[in-house]
Amino acid sequence: MEYLGEHLLPGKIGQFFAVVSFVASLVATIAFFVASKRQSITSEHKSWLQLARWAFFAETVSVFIIFGTLYYIISHHLFEYKYAWQHSDKSLQVEYLLSCFWEGQEGSFMLWSFWHCILGWMLIWKAKDWEAGTMTVVSFAQFCLASMLIGLYFFSAKLGSSPFSLLRNEGILDNAPIMQDTVTGGIRADYLTLMKDGRGLNTLLQNYWMVIHPPVLFLGFASTTIPFAFAFAGLLKKDHTWIKPALPWASFSAGILGLGIMMGAAWAYESLSFGGYWAWDPVENASLVPWLVMISGLHCNLIYKHTAYSLRSTYFFYISAFILILYSTFLTRSGILGDTSVHAFTDLGMNTQLLLFLLVFVIPAYTLYIVRYKSIPTIAKEESTYSREFWMFIGSLVFFLSGILIIAKTSVPVYNKLFNASIAPSEDPEFAYNRIQVFVAIVIGLLTAITQYLKYKDTPKGFFTKKILVPTALSLLISLAISCFGNINYDKHGIGFLGAVHVAIFSAVYSIVANFSYIIIGVKGKLKFAAASVAHVGFGLVLLGILISSSKKTVLSWNTTGVATFKKDKKEDPAENITLFKGIVTDMGKYHVTYVQDTFNTKERKRFFEVKFQSKSSNEQFALYPDLIKNNKDMEGFAANPASKHYWYKDIFVYISSFQENNKADTTTFQNKEIGLGDTTFYSNGFLVLHKVDKNPVELQNKYTSDEQAVFLDIEVFSKEGKRYKATPGFALKGTALRSITDTVISQSMVIALNRVPTDGKGKFEIGVKESAGITDLITLKVYEFPMINLLWIGVIITVLGFGMAVYQRVKAR
Template sequence: MNFIGENLLPGQIGYFLITLAFTGSIVAAIAFFKSNAEKDALLKNSWFNIAKWSYLAASVSIVGIILCLLYILFNHLFEYEYAWKHSDRSLQMEYILSSLWEGQEGSFLLWAFWHAVLGLVIIFNKNRWAAGVAGVISIAQVVIMSMVLGIYFGDFQIGHNPFILIRNSGMLDAAPIFFDPKTGALRADYLSMIQDGNGLNATLQNYWMTIHPPMLFLGFAACIVPYAYALTGLINKDHSWTRPVLPWASFAAMSLGVGIMMGAAWAYESLNFGGYWAWDPVENASLVPWLILISGLHTNLIYVHAKYSLKSTYLFYILSFIFIIYSTYLTRSGVLGDTSVHSFTGNDMNWQLLTFIFAFLLPGIYFLIKRWKEIPTISKEENMYSREFWMFIGSLILFISGLIIIGKTSMPVFNKIFKTNIAQPEDVLFSYNQVQIFIALLIGILTAITQYFKYKNTPRGYFVKKIMLPTIISVVASLLISIFGNINYTQHGAGFLMAIHLALFASIYAVVANIGYIFIVLKGKIKISGASVAHIGFGMILLGVLLSSSKKEILSINTTFKVFEKTKDEDPAENITLFKGVPTDMGKYMVTYLNDSINERDRKMYFHIHLETKDGKEEFDLYPYVLKNNKGSEGFGATPNSKHYWHSDIYAYVSAFQLATADTASFRNVEVAVGDTTFYSNGMLVLNNVAVNQPADNIPKLSDNQMSMTLDMTVISKTGNKYPIKPGVVVNNGNEIVQISDTAASQGLVVKFNKVSNTQSGKLEIGIKESNTLSDFLTLKVIRFPFVGVLWLGIIVMAIGFVLSMFQRASRRSNI
């Protein structure tokens, strides 16, 4: 049957390129390993050339696959399952780009793209390690491309084809409208009934999602290079790879670290869990390989300078990439399920993901064990006054930190394998923080002092002389912050508060001591101070995390009208209720929900929130927004907005909202006299006075033949807040009475003046109605993060340090 409107060519080209990339990678892997093993120079070069051009063909094919998929997405070809699942016609161009890597297949292609780029750099800057390293990368390409093959052997499936047509995916089977009722066959014009795609998850429709995944996957891809150098060294029984790998290890550490922190920035600006880090399993799974990679980078430096720690370097580089693959398993297998806010599942690739892990774990461990006794070591005990001793201690602490984090994160995997039901701790954040704060304390101090030691041995007097001034400055600075900084985080007791103060000292010490090292020891030579600059950035990150977390302040404490019940994610006590147009007291600020609007381009509903200090010296506007979720969960995805100061951020997001609807509540009539009090569910009303022909905001200007009677009343809530209201009546010529009600919107209260009940007693009848549909309202969570800018600046500084180190090492051509 010919189906009307289908565009099959891009899918056919794309799938041909998938098979070409898969087979090209197999040929390249075989040829590279043959070249690496060959002793004859001519044959070695011949095999290398075969491998090089095969790898190039596979790499060009991967680029072509991505272009075909982008063509399908940008042209809304919903005959393809991938386009229908991950995009729709309303998406802006940058978010269509993001939809490429929302799905598993697209993210694997992004990973393969970066492998291709890095492999080509290694191949065309050929050195004696290129064949072995590129061979390992080619094996990874074979495995990754198998994830998008989509071939079947009976019921056994290998990968999932991103170019599969929606009519072949089984997705239309549940909808009878796509089938001819007489024949039961799929209608030839089925595409005419698919008006739009399923769209992109609301939380991913943020500009960070166009840059965070590419950088993170660059980091993932870069981590294979140190692994490949280490495995090639074990296979070749040659340990001189430790020098040429250094710029690659620095690049991997920089790209993965920046990718992780871009994710933190995305969480801070897009997710509404109130911060940049939540020890979420997906965050942890990316952090652990970085920690182990940093451990390997430091032990690598130890071996280059002092010939210690080569076995540790092998182990750390191997495990860093293994945990990269494991993080992929955690993210894509669905094993995290309910424990992660941003893991995703899709096609069942669990067996392939596990194969990916063991395809690199087993050779690495096998050759490491086989060559263990042959790996050179120095039996001499390390000197405690040497740089290598303390660098190794720091590397070991980072490694242990990573093991603790991955152990806790992997509890769902443990439960699944061993059929246990070990629950997450009640306070997940604190369960990590209570351990990691002491890790931060130790690493901060080691980051500060280690560079002041020399390799092999350091005269005690030299060390004390150089470190003295930075130590004094750090002690004074940290004491001033501890005494005058109002750091009184007592939520977890005095012991944890003391740990915070000690960690603050350690982070300040790391910054000050490394600045001192650049000027005291290196004499200001920035080009050779990459490590110190990276350490300064790391210290700033620790400092920013500690200050912004320990001094985090909830500004939106609700003291008036609570609309929504407490859930596991939101506490109404930390969310202030705002009615449109009603200024509301929020401690230091008066906050007003002015209006809302929908941006036609991005379909986001923006809320205009005005904040003004009570002294009138400062005012600003925030524009948090919500976007309707079309997948993953119902309702709306809320995105925060922040006001940035040099010393803090005011961070706000809409946790819930309700637009005015038809009011079905009825009035309750009561009698009151001047001075009387009557009650409503959240407080009381007092009749202060009755005014005749007195002007009021809600009473129109009277003509000569009209009169008015207005009740001056005060609404007093249970919390003591007062709201003046003035219900009244206007009597027209001919005794026609017009009732004019008044509202206390924030209390959901409407009051009207019905009549004079008894002229002798002065009793008046009023009507009282309580309703939650009187006005548009929302609940807003507002948080102040002090000195969070130190964290973001620290990331930039650390990245600069890695880049300086990378170029410093790469410039030594004789070592590569």
């Protein structure tokens, strides 16, 4: 059957090159492997190597064409393709079209494969004698990734999921009666004319961080393949000289993966409404743990380079870092974390293939490591406790054990699935991690401070004491000042945890001061020898920023209005969310805040709210513009995007937790009540008291004209929360024309009208009381203060700079 309006050529091109990529990567793997088994001086080695390079070239071209073809499909809104329909729509801004790639599993695998191609050519250019061995691993990893995108059936088993599959072939339209042809029973030939738009991109991904964060993160994922490839090739050849060429690759991997993780933290800070940059989400953890293990491998690599110790550990950590990347891929794409993570992928039915992807590397790598273990050179002599390598190894071990503890907690859903268990997550997941990791921070901070002052192999005690004394004393003074005058009173989890926080602050300060001193004194300001110290200064700043901003994180939005728009649950407490009525100045602790106005941006589908802050202690005032973005077609409502006011020493962080707008007809009716002077009458949230009656009051002249006779009631409203409000309903008479003048108590969502006055002047007045949620616009805000959070972001930049310096110097040295 011919379907009208379909553009089939792009899909055929994309699918063809997906198959070419699959075949070419397999050919490259075989050819590189055979070349690695031949002597490099033989013609046979050169011919196999030539074949392998051409196959990898075909693989690279195929990946680039696949990438370009899918972008064409998405950008031209070809909704006959499932991927375009599922992840985009016509209203999506151009800058977010790339984000459509990362939302789907197929696109993320494609991005990973793209970076493998780039890194592979760098290996071909630079690896020299290690080219064949390392490229065998890279090409095989490419083969596995290509299998995820091929989407072909082999007998009854489907291999991968193609991003070029047609929507009508995926069973999605079968459940839509409007798409059915009543004659044939199949899909209508003109079904595309009924498809006005796509389902749309997840609102959380419509942020500039999600255009740049995933490519950097996946470059980090792909880069862990290279140290693993060197280690695996070394085990195959029983040749351990790979250590030196692998070192700059490991530094690059650690730096870029760490940057990608923290860019994700920045995205969470700006886009997610859990109020922070890190929540120990399983997807966050799955990226962090490989980085911790890569850092362990990098330090063991340095130890071996300088002392010939820790070669076995270097092998183990490099292998494990890559394996943990594959494990995190399984965790985040199998759907197993769907109930515990806010941004895990959904299950595409490839769990068996994902598991095979993991096992096909796990089993050979660890088996070969165990078989070759005894042949890996080691030094029987114990390291001196006054040597740099001893404490570097201890630090590597602490990082590794920290990663194991994190991944064990993260893997609870896997354990429950495998063993049909029902281990419940902790009621306070953040503290469950923090109570352990705070001690990791203490140990690592101390080690990064003192290790630089130790020499390899052995250090004279007097020399070490003399060098470390001044940084230690200075660090103690600074940390004591922070602890004593910084108002760090985080007693939420008891005095013991608070004490650990203060010790960790000293440890972080010690890391900063000691390493900065080492740059000035130890290497006399020569930056080419200071890469490690620069990275350690940055890491110390990261620790200090985390400790201060987290322990001094303060809720500013305590509810002073007594109006709650939602019930308490695990995520939100109405007592920590202040309700603002449009145009009404509201007391919020340090500030007076006013909900000024809101506007809807049709292009971005965002509703922006202008919230004015006026400091009580100064003349400072500023406006913030948190927004709500309309969810995509499958979800109703809005998702919140925070806004922040940045100072050098703090951030004011605000997001909308709920909102109500007066955009519907008010169908609520007035309830008539009789009330006399001094009498009380009740409403749903309190009671009203009539104090007096005023005729033509001067203070209300703006409500009636000079030729009218006016009568107003002086009513006081008492809410259950103890708040008092004044209301002055009335009417104005001109001749025989009577005009009602109602009054609104906005914070109680109540309108009061004067219906009748007693004819003898002594009886009861009749008032009308209407309570309606539709009489005013209101929003509920959550506002935090994050002190010294810029230390964290500055620390990230300096840390990555340190890794970059290390890469440059090591490449230059080689």
